[in-house]
């Protein structure tokens with residue numbers, strides 16, 4: 001763990017340096033959302049900071065794509081950053097194991113509605129595999145219902161509808 005202070009809002013941060021990808025040059029402050037250059041982390045080493053104003057940074061993962069939740073009467077706009085691995089997405093709830101909990105009053109959205117598995121491809125890019133996670137009301141993918149067990153590869157601007165909430169995928 002390295003301690004560092006955000007140069008913008010001056011909040012104290014603790015960073016697990018082993019979990020920061022080497023190819024990023026900045027990360028966003030969890031408090032003020034402004035970019036903090038990664039080069040600052042080495043300078044922060046050995047600093048003593050009061051624990052009280054210290055924020056623990058979650059492991060920083062390379063973003064492979066974005067999933068935007070389109071606002072409607074039940075749902076505010078939300079954007080999630082996708083990363084390598086398995087991501088379950090559904091209605092936010094304490095009883096949910098979903099990695100991405102969507103804040104919504106849309107009860108037709110299951111709490112663990114869809115899954116997106118992100119894998120590296122042969123060219124060094126990432127592929128996003130979408131499937132329905134045995135949801136109650138199924139999943140619309142570009143206006144077609146996903147069949148049980150069907151897996152599709154997402155492309156830029158694809159539209160996913162869960163419950164009556166629309167999600168958009170962007171690379």
Ligand SMILES: [Zn+2]
Pocket residue numbers: 006007008009010011029030031032033034
């Ligand atoms: Zn900050």
